[in-house]
Amino acid sequence: MSAYEHEVKALIAAAGVPVPRGVVVDGLDFERAGELAEPLVLKAFGPGLVHKSDVGAVALGLSRKDLAAKAADMRARLEVAGFLVEEQAEAGVELIVGLVRDPGFGPVLLTGLGGVWTEALRDTALRLCPISEEDARRMLASLRGSSLLYGTRGGPPVDVDAVVKLLMTVGGPGGLWERLELGEFELNPVIAGPSGVIAVDARHLPS
Ligand code: ADP
Ligand code: MG
Incomplete structure (x- = not known):
């Protein structure tokens, strides 16, 4: 399935993912x-x-x-x-949240540092769906750049609960991963700030 950004955003917004x-x-x-x-x-x-x-x-x-x-x-x-x-959303920590469907393992949730850092840092964590809230928290804590989320050098910590909620909406029980018609998709970036998260880009991955 291929669709434009605003169409993918409409689908994820209906599932509760904040979009601009x-x-x-x-x-x-x-x-x-x-x-x-x-x-x-x-x-x-x-x-x-x-x-x-x-x-x-x-x-x-x-x-x-x-x-x-x-x-x-x-x-x-x-x-x-x-x-x-x-x-335009306020600046924050740019994350990637993706769903890939591995032929052997099945649906896999991916998260990590996103935006311009995606390719350079390749700092990501993977879990099979469905994930638990504990899985979501562990994924975030396992990132090499996790200190960006928890507050460093006087920078405000990110609303980690909102990130966890978003990860659950995509990869948790009853999440978007169950919607086969959505195929594989990537939210990059999701901007995470002190008062919530917002997915400012969304696209289907070619299958
Ligand atoms: P692409 O990934 O196709 O190049 P994006 O939609 O991700 O395009 O936009 C490029 C960058 O612009 C994003 O990584 C983000 O930093 C910024 N950006 C895009 N849309 C918004 C928005 N609504 N609010 C804030 N920043 C945005
Ligand atoms: Mg993008």
Whole structure:
């Protein structure tokens, strides 16, 4: 199954995963973004746009009046089917949460440090689904970068309970892993902060 970011986000949001408020815009009329709070994020979507930031299909820190020009610029460079405009979440610790379906082991939950750190650090933990809450806490504690979650150098600790809840929503009993139609997917990043988590990117993995 393949679907655009906003479609995957709608599915996970219905299951209780927090995602940013956003609107989908087909043309260049961004009137509907008026209901969103600035700063805004503009993301182009289209059949060939997978790693969006690599090709300049993500613009952060925008005000409403920036949208049309940014979108026109993306349209000029990229094959764009439409745009997702969403509220920009506050910075925090960027995590990856993924679900892969191993042919031998079955559904496996993955979590670790995400965002720009994903490839460089490869700091992840894996568990077979369904996971327990204890599993979720152990996964987080096992990360080499776990101190980022529990507060270091005066930085505020992350709401670890909210991260655990998200991991349970994906990999726990009755979680999204049971929904075969969702296939394999990746939330990267999930931004974790002192007052909760939010999945700011979501995509299906090609099967
Ligand atoms: P891709 O992974 O396809 O390049 P993302 O949707 O993950 O694109 O966006 C790239 C980066 O922009 C993210 O890793 C995150 O740091 C930031 N970002 C994207 N959407 C938001 C948002 N709504 N709020 C805050 N930061 C965001
Ligand atoms: Mg991403």
